[in-house]
Amino acid sequence: MPFVLKANDLRGGAVLYWTGSQWTPRLADGKRFDSEEATQQEAARDGVRLTVVDVYPVAVTDSSPASLRERINAVGPTVRPDLCRSTGA
């Protein structure tokens, strides 16, 4: 199962994904890694963590995270669809 690198924006707290060169709110633009280890290696590269907090790998299927927790994380609270966002998929 592929992984993406997920974090929260330091300044605003929003959920972000790593494209390979920058952070984006669009899960669809998140770079896919082959393994959790590769994702963590990417997270350890210089500059990746500068503007974010709580960085960790998230397992994804084709278009969304595998776990319910991360799906809610990616989209927003299921009880407030008016506040939810598109994953870009």
Next chain:
Amino acid sequence: MYQYDRFDQAIVDARVDEFRDQVARRLSGELTEEQFRPLRLLNGLYLQMHAYMLRVAIPYGTLSSRQLRMLGHIARRYDRNYGHFTTRQNIQYNWIKLEECADLLADLASVEMHAIQTSGNVIRNITTDQFAGAGADEIEDPRIWSEILRQWSTFHPEFSFLPRKFKIAVNATTVDRAAIKLHDIGVEIARDAHGTVGFKVYVGGGMGRTPMIAPLIRDWLPKSHFLSYMEAILRVYNRYGRRDNMYKARIKILVHELGVEAFTREVEAEWQAIKDRGIDIDAAEAERIAAYFAPPPFDPAASTATPTHADPAFGHWLKQNVSPHKAPGYAIATISLKPIGGIPGDASAEQMEAIADLADSYSFGDIRVTHAQNLVLPHVRLIDLPAVWEALRGLEVADANLDLISDIIACPGLDYCTLANARSIPIAQALAERFADMDRQRDLGELKIKISGCINACGHHHAGHIGILGVDRKGVENYQLLLGGSGAEDTSLASILGPGFDADGIINAVETVVETYRKVRTDGERFLDTYRRVGAQPFKEAVYG
């Protein structure tokens, strides 16, 4: 209500300035996240699922209209136009930006509010009866001693790094509206045989992963030694409480492991050693604090006639959500934040501001937050109740469901909380919709459902007549059903009925339990009393076959 003196204001203002500097240093990279995290937590700022979450302290659940209006302003200016009132009588904002947080705290400080000690291993917000100063059954206003506790515990240098967080509740009637026996310390204001007012002290209650009911460790404590006794309890806990295992660090574990008698002996010995060292306040200081909570200028000519309204819905609301007041011609009105299909405890900026206006017009500018996630207008003239109800109806907060099956406590759950394993709010919504028929709700009578999305029990599931605990079963939400809990004066812990259910199954299971109750109850018997009389078996057979 209490008003900051120049010391209070200076402390809070200085804290805002300090945090502004800390945030700037974090954003510049001078502070790492590891260095900054404990600093933001000291100011109630968590990182949650979608953004930063700020927990604002509402001391003993009392708000002025000015403060509630500011909470509405903060919802609009810094969040997404709403806030969430919690089971700690606090409010949480879910979409806070770190770079705006110091400005937010400055706005809060301008109305004598803050987020200090809403996180960390410290003495948290003191909670009390939401009817304080108004309830007809009250011995004395519990906010006086809650405020004394607040002043004593705020920045107490010895208790800034306790083994674990510490929660104190104060109640002043024989009807427990503060769940005192489910707190680290529960203080019951009571009268002795001579009519003298003092305290009963319970220690070692709590929910979480190891729920316990606090035993009584002192059946009489005079007012003159209140703080020294509190200090003795905290000193014993600070000395002997476990720091090697956070799951065994609460005082309830210490009381349990030492035994009540041994723990009490330790407290009494400590108290004897410190009680004459000037910790306690004198009667004059207690009176000075009490003066802040003097009754508002009630109209002595207020009509005592029962109010009426052409709409029968008013009569239901009057019966269900209005409680007796100590002043003739007045009543206590509970504002339900549990509309059918709504999110328990959530209020929009507009609702907060409008309720603040209502408080100014009809309740001496006084509002309360309940641990059941509702609001209260504590001092409403009976004659004004129809107008208040009409206004609340316009705000969609006039549901006549206080303590009925749709008045559900629910934690934020997996929709917001990083600790949660399952969603709570959708379960509360589905249950409220399943039992939306108000005639059915009234027929069922008092029935308290409480839902937590993890074992930390912020949704008080252990104290639910019907409790629901969300867990993670191999990546799938699963809900355990518990019966028989109570956070009231008849405190009890709910027991798990059997195997858990999926999200649809738990709704059906609750309905089966409720219908079983209807079949086996006697006339006028509450759900809880029926359960206690017949036990779990009839419910188990009905639910599991």
